[in-house]
Amino acid sequence: DAMVIQNPRYQVTQFGKPVTLSCSQTLNHNVMYWYQQKSSQAPKLLFHYYDKDFNNEADTPDNFQSRRPNTSFCFLDIRSPGLGDAAMYLCATSTRADTQYFGPGTRLTVL
């Protein structure tokens, strides 16, 4: 029944230790997004894929990378997590029709 799935739901990592978050979708949407959401704030777009075309937001730190090996999966890699990277990470998908469907999110804790 789930349409946008994120794993894990909770991730704990150590300062500077690389971490990968995953997202999969059953909607066959061609656009996938990664957002960062900090407490009591709106989601902040990090980047998106339109099919295989990667689009990075200008203010997304180089520490954040993404991979999309196929239509269904997209990964967020944080190369050297800092304390300021602790947040909820949301994956979303859409077609060209604008409506974005969000996953449940992965809450990242950095120790």
Added chain:
Amino acid sequence: GENVEQHPSTLSVQEGDSAVIKCTYSDSASNYFPWYKQELGKGPQLIIDIRSNVGEKKDQRIAVTLNKTAKHFSLHITETQPEDSAVYFCAASTGTGGFKTIFGAGTRLFVKA
């Protein structure tokens, strides 16, 4: 670039009363306006949306109005229930694709039983 302002930041209503959340946007090219509800520890869920070719849309207890001239859109929830308590985000996007959706800062709604 596009900017979306949302008010109020916090709203507390009695069960059964109505709740209204207002947003303004800056880019006149914006033509799609979704509203998302986010419960604690969950991802945002679309509750209603409106496109620029209509002025109002209703779905049971939820309605959205759009004033393109004033660049203003609002969410109306009638007969509020405790399960309506959540954070609500308005958003605006331009063109097809929705690749760049700008979110408002959110409104935390409390419905008191």
